[in-house]
Amino acid sequence: MGRGSSGAGGSLPNSSSGVNSANIKNSRDLVSMRERKQEEVDAVLESARTLAEDYGVQVGQFEIADIGGKDSGVLAYSDGENIGFNSGYFDGAKMDGAYDESVKQGYHPSRGSKSAIEAVGYHEGGHVITQRVADRLGYSGSGSMDKAAKKIVQGAMKRTGDKSSMKFATKISGYSKTSYAECVAEAIADVACNGKKASPESRAIDAEIKSILKR
Ligand SMILES: [Zn+2]
Numbered sequence: 001m002g003r004g005s006s007g008a009g010g011s012l013p014n015s016s017s018g019v020n021s022a023n024i025k026n027s028r029d030l031v032s033m034r035e036r037k038q039e040e041v042d043a044v045l046e047s048a049r050t051l052a053e054d055y056g057v058q059v060g061q062f063e064i065a066d067i068g069g070k071d072s073g074v075l076a077y078s079d080g081e082n083i084g085f086n087s088g089y090f091d092g093a094k095m096d097g098a099y100d101e102s103v104k105q106g107y108h109p110s111r112g113s114k115s116a117i118e119a120v121g122y123h124e125g126g127h128v129i130t131q132r133v134a135d136r137l138g139y140s141g142s143g144s145m146d147k148a149a150k151k152i153v154q155g156a157m158k159r160t161g162d163k164s165s166m167k168f169a170t171k172i173s174g175y176s177k178t179s180y181a182e183c184v185a186e187a188i189a190d191v192a193c194n195g196k197k198a199s200p201e202s203r204a205i206d207a208e209i210k211s212i213l214k215r
Pocket residue numbers: 001002123124127181182185
């Protein structure tokens with residue numbers, strides 16, 4: 001989950017830049033921190049448990065890392081298999097504050113009654129789910145997640161009757177506009193946090209994914 005620029009025009013960009021791996025320092029196992037950070041670690045595990053139940057998709061490893069350089073403001077990241085959290089934000093109150101500020105600016109969907117750490121877990125889990133959709137569709141190699149995300153958004157747009165992917169993404173969140181992949185991840189977080197109160201566009205993405213994964 002990064003801080004992207006918002007695009008203009010009719011279609012979403014195909015891929016987002018993501019976190020530069022050179023800026024990820026000193027990553028270590030997240031779950032082993034549970035003694036010191038019980039509430040936070042449990043929120044992460046709860047997000048993974050819910051997504052496994054809803055979509056049948058398991059996250060690989062959870063890690064925590066020190067993130068520097070231009071990516072120091074990133075809350076978390078995923079490679080489509082594993083999820084990492086930024087050690088600089090891995091505190092319940094601090095994450096709630098950072099997240100709520102971005103919700104106020106229209107950058108992320110509401111977290112409903114969930115903690116921000118859980119909401120971020122849903123967003124990053126959304127990337128893992130998208131990679132699973134890519135596998136299911138027979139896409140492989142670099143760019144397969146982006147390709148699956150585009151397919152999901154296009155399917156969801158048929159459900160809502162939208163013609164412009166940029167307009168469609170705008171109704172989910174500001175960050176959704178940065179790429180098809182972020183649009184899907186934001187929609188999954190919206191549905192996981194807000195249920196029936198999630199936007200119709202997010203719910204269409206959820207329905208499209210479930211139809212591909214036969215859930
Ligand atoms: Zn993301």
